[in-house]
Amino acid sequence: MLTSLWSGKTLPVIVVSTILVVFWYVGSIYLNGDMQRDAFANANKTDYTLSEFIKGTWTQERPKLPAPDQILSELYKTVIDTAPTSKRSLVFHGYVTLSATLFGFLIGSVLGMILAILVVHVKSLDKSLMPWVVASQTIPIIALAPMIIVIMNQFDITGLVPKSIIAAYLSFFPVTVGMVKGLRSPDPLQLDLMRSYWASRVQIFFKLRIPASVPFLFASLKVGVAASLVGTVVAELTKSEDGGFGARLLAGSYYGQTIQIWSALFAASACAWALVTLVGILDRLVTKAMGAR
Amino acid sequence: MGRYNYLLAIGGAAAIFAAVGSYTHDVPVSLFDDHVIKRLIFGIIGVTALRQSGGPEVTGPQRWNIPFASFILAIELVTLAHAEGTRAWGFYAATLAFWLLAWRAVDVVLAEQAPRGRAKLLSDLAVPMIFGFTLIVLWEVLARGLQIPMVILPAPSAILGKLFTSLPILGADFLQTVQGILAGYVIGCGAGILVAILIDRVPFLQRGLLPLGNLVSALPIVGVAPIMVMWFGFDWQSKAAVVVIMTFFPQLVNTVAGLAASGAMERDLMKTYAASYGQTLFALRLPSALPFIFNGLKINSTLALIGAIVAEFFGTPIVGMGFRINTEVGRMNIDMVWATIVVAALCGSLFYGILAFIEKRITFWHVSYRQGA
Secondary structure, eight states, X not given: OHHHHHHSSHHHHHHHHHHHHHHHHHHHHHHHHHHHHHHHHHTTOOOOOHHHHHHHHHSOSSOSSOOHHHHHHHHHIIIIISOTTSXXXXXXXXXXXXXXXXXXXXXXXXXXXXHHHHHXXXXXXXXXXXXHHHHGGGSOGGGGHHXXXXXXXXXXXXXXXXXXXXXXXXXXXXXXXXXXXHHTOSOHHHHHHHHHTTOOHHHHIIIIIHHHHHHHHHHXXXXXXXXHHHHHHHHHHHSGGGOOHHHHHHHHHHHTOHHHHHHHHHHHHHHHHHHHHHHHHHHHHHHHHTTOO | OOOOOHHHHHHHHHHHHHHHSOSBTTSOOOTTSTTHHHHHXXXXXXXXXXXXXXXXXXXXXXXXXHHHHHHHHHHHHHHHHHSSSOBOHHHHHHHHHHHHHHHHHHHHHHHTOOSSHHHHHHHHHHHHHHXXXXXXXXXXXXXXXXXXXXXXXXXXXXXXXXXXXXXXXXXXXXXHHHHHHHHHHHHHHHHHHHHHHHGGGOHHHHHHHHHHHHHHHTSOGGGGHHHHHHHHOSSHHHHHHHHHHHHHHHHHHHHHHHHTOSOHHHHHHHHHTTOOHHHHIIIIIHHHHHHHHHHHHHHHHHHHHHHHHHHHXXXXXXXXXXXXXXXXXXXXXXXXXXXXXXXXXXXXXXXXXXXXXXXXXHSTTSHHHHTTO
């Protein structure tokens, strides 16, 4: 029992996470120490004990590094205690971000798959367009985000759509690259077999290429959904009036509300994790439905 | 291959329309106006394309007629688009002709595919180049020709002009941002590689850190940017800090995977040599980890750029690429934004290109480079 725990993954992850949390608390003492000393000095308190000092560093209102429990209680307050309709609720902001992310991701990945299918079947597209799609992975296309928001604004396109467009193009490129790789993954032997069955191009496509592309597709969908979320958050920095995690980050950085920043960051990370896990579950379901062991 | 070529047929017809059509609404159509030479050229191109559209596939030097014609069309179109006035259908016909003939030109160059070696590299490069050139010409022609407002989509020539007139500003932005990127990249990737080597002998830590690393890679880490700006101030140090956090885990995960990549046979061989842990590490495992390490470095080159630029959205001294994009967007100087994006794109592909070059020089022995040599 103990050895299986030791050699598995769960225990090591728990231990390492615990070490990180301990480091975090120590880090809060270190980083917030100066401010705590100032606070005591201002209150003319010189005879404070070490435990008072440490407790002080973990309970400041605007600490440099909030202690994990401060972030958790802020999360509890803004997720559970606040009504989801309130602008102070992280559920509200999460809904804003997630709806734009999912809508954009859906558009981006569908377009990516369509383009991948075209690229595999039209040679001139493969040779002329595909190198640019691949090259786009090396440049920070997210830098386009503020501009897209402002330009859309001039066409009176506001709300969810501009953010979704950014989420869409960030997921579009990885999905295209992965899907092309997947549709090309059947080896020549398998293709030859299909040809010897006198299978048409359409049959080869549906019976061989599509099934073969599924693992690649899901791997890139995971990358794509994470990229979509980052895109939406960055878009919300420019378009902060609608709310969303990016708007929370920006507001927190304006007013020095570190706990708010961290809780928004944690909530955004939780959403990213949930999205990636969801794609992972979908992956497993689809693979199972296809009869893979 | 006597197939009827619709691309050429429609393209040629469009070129002939362009030869006789009016280019601007204000001027009545007359074949012998200022554009008489242009009309002649369009006519010749149209007839050539139509003649090639039927009948057998053209071979010999004549097969270069269409690529050459589309190049001439590009020049004529751009000068047309730069002229004053509202566009009329002759202009649109010429644009259509250019698009279709350029498409055909890609097919022609594709048919030239050299089997291997330097010529293959050249033809592999030529096709995307023609495609990119076509897109830019179309962008230029439509942005200029339809007089799209500068605040929506500036023409490439306007962006290029802005780029050259504001080189000092863009250069300062570039230096500011690159400072943060490089410092953060070296520290983040270096730490990732070092930690991977340190935990190499402790599988327990590996099993603990790897799932965390994979998880963190999927999270929106750029969000730490406002925190880092609070900790390290507005200058490049805070950007470097964001880059460190963004690059550390991908590098760690890739290096750990790389260190496990050497084969059992090779490791057994090292054991029979009585090689120490350090000798095995430096003579066998690190070299065989190099392709993975470079993979991490390449992924991180883009991440570092993204991290630094986004971090600059949260506050900088008044210089830096992210700062420039953010402020010029606010002031509706979209051409300046595009110019900065061009610099960022060049910076990204250069960064990646340098890494790919170094990788090729260092890991020339690896399977992925040996095939087809």
